[in-house]
Amino acid sequence: MKNRTAPEMNRSLAIGLRVGAIAAAIAISGCAVAPPPIAHTPNVVATPQPGRLAVSVAAAPTVGEVTPVYVSIANGTDAPRSVVPSQIFALNEAGERVAPLPPGEAARQAGSAKELQGAIQSAAVSGIGGAAVGAAAGAVAGAAGSGGGWGFGSPGAGALIGSAVGGGMGIIRGAEKGQSRADQQANQQIEALSLKPEEVRKNFTVSGYVFFPKGQYNQVEMLLVDRETGDTEVVREPWH
Incomplete structure (x- = not known):
């Protein structure tokens, strides 16, 4: 050996x-x-106010090339409103509207x-x-x-x-x-966390994320449809 x-x-x-x-x-x-790609999700939502529409917007930290924005809409009026996520826009300093990313594309860009x-x-x-x-x-x-x-x-x-x-x-x-x-x-x-197209009835609240390309924004603009009249209502909220 x-x-x-x-x-x-x-x-x-x-x-x-x-x-x-x-x-x-x-x-x-x-x-x-x-x-998780979104480390923390808020639990506080907008509260219905009698006779008015309450909207809150909160931007989350950027993930990859995507900035998630938490949107909450509470309807205190008698007229139902329809929420369409594709009609929620981020406004940059030039006042230009930036369309949101579909959830699948947002997942692809944020997943890295x-x-x-x-x-x-x-x-x-x-x-x-x-x-x-x-x-x-x-x-x-x-x-x-x-x-x-x-x-x-x-x-x-x-x-x-x-x-x-x-x-x-x-x-x-x-x-x-x-x-x-x-x-x-x-x-x-x-x-699962994305904002879904749905109707907001009186005293109802809907919430969820809308995803925008990473950038510098100062406002969020959303178009809501009055279900009774068919009119479009424009709501703007500061970017927080």
Whole structure:
């Protein structure tokens, strides 16, 4: 039986330290989950006021290339109003109207911001499985060892190298899955929180997000339809 030389032992120790660092990173990140694209959603909505229409607007922090704006409309009048999200506009300093993004497009543009971090964190979970499989394969190769030309020298060294390779491949595959899952989560959340086309009856309140391209705005303009007369009512609120 051939004795291991000092360089071989040092090389195996170095590999072990590297693999240990990878495993530690996986263990730390493995418990993380993808954060939502909109970190905080408000719970306060407009309150119906007798004889008038109450509207509140609150811009959320920009996510990726999208600025979510929380809109709440409370109807204190006898005439129902129809809300059409596509007829809510952001006004820039030149007074130009900027149309909102459809929820699907907003999800695509916003999904690359906070969700990217979630994808990397999710990747570590999938990477654990890859490391385990790689370690097993490396141990088998190490057993074949010097006679088979693998050059690992021992099952232990083969397992260490296999862990590193398997863990790396697992993290790459996990990153792809994590990004896909993160994008799906972003799309689902944005769709669920978006303002829907609906009728606001007396003393009813509707609320939800409208999404605009990132930019500098000072007002929000919305066109509401009076269901009784068919007339269009223009409401403007400061950008907050």
